[in-house]
Amino acid sequence: MLSTLQQPPRSLSRIPLHLSSIKPLRSFFTVGSASVSASASQDQSSPPSSQILTVRHSLLSRQITATQLAESYLSRLSLTEPHLHSFLHISDTLLRDAQLIDRKIETGEDVGPLAGVFVGVKDNICTDDMPSTGGSRILENYKAPYDATAVRRVKEKHGILIGKTNLDEFGMGSTTEASSFQVTANPWDLSRVPGGSSGGSAAAVSARQCMVSLGSDTGGSVRQPASFCGVVGLKPTYGRVSRFGLMAYASSLDVIGCFGTSVADTGILLHAISGHDRFDATSSNREVPDFTSQFSSINLMESKPLKGLKVGLIRETLEDGVDNGVKSAISGAASHLEELGCTVTEVSLPSFSLGLPAYYILASSESSSNLSRYDGVRYGNQIFAESLNSLHGDSRSKGFGPEVQMRILMGTYALSAGYYDAYYKRAQQVRTLVRKSFKEALDDNDILISPVAPSAAYKIGEKKNDPLAMYAGDIMTVNVNLAGVPALVLPCGFVEGGPAGLPVGLQMIGAAFDEVKLLKIGHIFEQTLQGCRFIPPLVADDLVVAKDVFRG
């Protein structure tokens, strides 16, 4: 599959040719000539290319070794982590894993499609060789005895886990501030949140701390941080990827998703982890199509490569409360799609505004149940007590953070006898409506588009004491989870803010199990978008520092 993939011809120039020589950091992290001063305003350089394919090509053509790559990523981490705090844990077997790949390549063994690809994994996804805390004090130092299916599949394809990324505790939050351990900064502006809950995975990819990463998306936790950090985020159809090994937040909404710096990379990663899993009864039996076959080189594209496609712009996502900067970025993206040959029309999803409260009731209800296993009895932190009730109670009240406790309480309330019909049952009815309206809209249109969030990344602490404002920010994304359909977020523009502007993402929503179409449209959109490079200033800053270091 990979060999058929056409690469943008200029991508080779980005391959670090002299990594082992004098300027390893610079040579590898130079992402095009203009990247040293990457910003929104000025850039005529090439569109993003697949890091996965670039690395594969470099490894197989012996231009670089996986060990060299690992070393440069480790030095990069040591430079960037003190500013970003994307990771809760860095793999201590990184070099060994890389050497293993090198040995395989040396001996001519077949290597998997992710060989030498450094993958960040959100810390609510279980790994058997690193701690898995879910960002929660109650699981501090907890080590799972098994790999999540998605992780196992990454490893089977020779991907290398670089570390476990920070998140809002158990995925509950939209800023990553609700982590029990640390606050992650946005690589575009260190005073801003990276979004959440997969903020660590998004920031790590954005700052090139890893090539791709896994996140989880219950109500937008992959898409919103992708938008905030200027990376590509893919939320697959519910059931496309096994949830086995993903710490459950809201089981009927949770999906493992992918981050990358290009659409192609998220597609390749998704392909690696997709497919039925007998350990997850909700994983789909559907055949996994080749998500990557659509990635053609821009040189081969026609002038109107998306001719005839119908795109629906969701009217309800552009109403009051959405920043003007975001609105104009989205209308710019819509124009771009039109230039590519699409017909863009506004569509209305009347049930859209009902989705947010329904989501918070369903997600809280399920989480109140899913989190009851953390009782301090079998694993995790136990607060010793004389009576069983106090053992449960103390372990939970000291182990869970305030946001999680609030959601457990809300969910417990919503499921209680006498309230079930008014809350949970009603929310399920709303969910049916939402699904139906998405189905109808997607019967009429190839894809739907919308912003990902009402604003770009906001300041750390800005919404910490205003949960309702934070929840309101999820309005663009939660409906997609209620409907179970896939969505792709890719950077489409900038708004003012921070040292170099703040990225804004475009959300493309597709029909269930039609990730192929999303990836195809997303890839063409990305490859043809002019004038925007989404490389955060931190990357450029580091390169300057690195330069100095090596000169000194």
Place this chain on the structure above:
Amino acid sequence: MKSSSSSTTTTTHTPTATQEKQQNSQIKISPQTRTKTIDKLIKDYEAIIGIETHVQLSTLTKAFCGCPYNYGAQPNTTICPVCMGLPGSLPVLNSKVIEFAVKLGLALNCNLSLNSKFDRKQYFYPDLPKGYQISQFDIPIATNGYVDLDLPVEFGGGHRRFGITRVHMEEDAGKLLHSGNGRVPLLEIVSEPDMRNGIEAAEYAAEIQRVVRFLGISNGNMQEGSLRCDVNVSIRPIGQSEFGTKVEIKNLNSFSSVNRAIDFEISRQVLLHSQGQGNSIVQETRLWEEGAQKTITMRKKEGLSDYRYFPEPDLPEVILKKEYVDSIQNSLPELPEMKRRRYESMGLSMQDVLFLANDINVAVFFDATIAKGADVKLATNWIMGDIAAYTKNEKVSINNIKLTPQELAELIASIKGGTISGKIGKEILFELIAKGGTVKGMIEEKNLVQIVDPAEIEKMVDKVLLENPKQLEQYHAGKTKLQGYFAGQVMKLSKGKANPGLLNKILQQKLNATRRSGFKSCLGVGLSLEELPNELYTIDWP
């Protein structure tokens, strides 16, 4: 024939029924006066009994965690992430559970829900790793059925039909982690409150056990907890339409304890009621104490507990296709009720019917014997008599003995056809049971063919009479009972092979003859007593 049927009479009761009877009388060991008053009082009340039965599907050890993670290399870690409820683990339902539920639903004459689902029942308990139990709440897989049964003859007999409210699937919440077998799947069967006394309840439970065993979905063993009964008992004065306060009884480890616990609880409630203390009967869970033969309070219920049920999002809906249900329906084995009606139509008494149909293994053995052409009544007698005695003594199941139905049929035919005597048959039977082999082989090997030649038998009779002149004299003097002695001696001489009918006939003739014509002339050979050789005639056994 006589021999076998005589031994049957001691083992006609079903094992349960025998116990019930004995233990029933144990209840009444209490002071006689009190018992009498209660007996009198009970007549004015009606007991309402409903039963919740949990059946462990024993063939599947890991139905909610098809987990291959093998921790065999590390000691004491044979549990998988799923049954430990580890973060990230998910339940997966084994399709066998659905198949078994459908089987049971059909066997209990229920309506099947073609679309059912699982729900989470939530509460905290150290033994509940996930903090909830996967169960079925508002849409169980089967509803609205019934079970037919025949009460044991010793308890007055009679046919009963008890309603089944629902059958649903759930995981066993009572299994500790260190069981190492994961969370075993259960079927819970809820009855209608149709039972009125301990015997009916015990027989209901026994019928459920039979049904699950006939279906092959559980071993139904009560001692091991594979089949557990929680009983709800309330009483009301006869004529009153509203129900009394319901009390739940747990810790019932046998059918007889079901029976005794209920009868105890009825007496307790009746006594309280009759003493004007009816309001001290409260909604509670009581434990049956086997040692003390009484129920004691385990926990009082403080209002309704809120389990915050909601649909289990980790498991898809259970959708049954009509063809699937039909194929299961068509593959159902003959169920206990059908067996009983068939045996009844074969002319067997209810006692025989119940004995044969109560134990699946016995029924299978019987059916196979009949299928080999054996006489129905004779086969029944052998199975209920000597074979049952043996299996009971040796504590083995009928399917573990070496005797095959084929050989039992052969044995019956050999006796009926006169090849061997009943007595020899019985001897062979025990050897066949213990060591196996064939009837034919054994007859040949031991030269056991019955002696039906009158001349040969006559020879032996003569010999015995000759050797026992004293007894013969006594016989003629009027001690006619001695005929039995002579017959015994002849039989002994023939090594049990003489045809008993022929033997008796010839012996009678000879005895009559000796009385009439004197001792000597009875010897057809005309020799005088003194002329006889000293050596006795013996048969040379190989």
